[in-house]
Amino acid sequence: MRVLVVDDSVLMRTMLREVLESLGHRVAAEAASGAEALTALASSPDLMILDISLPDMDGLRLLETVRVKSPRLPVLIVTGNDQAAVRRRALALKAVAVVRKPFDSEELAAALKKVPGPQAPPAP
Amino acid sequence: MSLTDGEKNRVSSLLEMGLGLSTVRLAKMSRSEWLVETISIKEVSPVSLLSWFSRGKEENLAVSFDSQDPLPLDCVVLFPLSSARSLSSAITSSHGEGVRALGEEIGSVIGEVANILAHSALGALADAGALPLILSSPRVHAGEKARLLNDALARYDGTGKSLLLSHIEMQSKDLVTKCNMVIVLDVPALRKILAKG
16 A cells, blocks of 8 residues: 555654555655645555644644545544544544554554555546 | 642542553553653642752753643653653664664654653543543753743743643663653643543
């Protein structure tokens, strides 16, 4: 899968890149803010991995916008915030799964298995 | 605004429980064993806090967060710079080359360590009131402790606020390091949480 990684922390983006590559995926683009993420949607990723704490908007608000701009894009939340209330809201916005940071490769691999395969293009 | 003894005990207990949970998360991040212990949590006045922090001139790294309704708060975690360097190296050393190289970018690594501590502690508090807590992205600054604290508490006006200071010790096989967490809580919001718990 080609993955768009959205996290304000260069450390977390690097850790995600290392784990994703070890699992055979490719990072299509990285974004450190909500605005950068919206621009990076142009790279047509197969999956967005999204942090909730971003400098310009919270990740759940970004997810609401992504649902409008790219409604079929699978989004996996990776966050240090493991509150039930936040998890419920993310899943209500059709996040594929919520993975708690820090994560190990097994946890990320298990969450990636929940990502649906590439979608067929919409019928003309 | 001061908390009652009962409120202080309940808040301390929740924060301490939350900080204890960060042990597992820190271990996962560093791929090594850690122990996170809360040495003390107490309510302090801003004057005594600034006076105490003014004693040391050592360069520190401050990581600050805030959150808005329904649980408005400010939080700053302060690490002596020398400890921050050792901690950053310990966290990244067992990772691949890309992450190890970031060990030199202390602000990024310590920002994530503080993120773990803050989410663990404050998440326990918010959970007690079944409230969602969205902390801001960590903001990292270096400088003298008193100035960093002064900057971090710029929004503190004393009205309906309580200032808590926690001393935290983090131990791994090869490293023992300490940090301070300062939390500015909105007392009316806090009392709503405690009423639910």
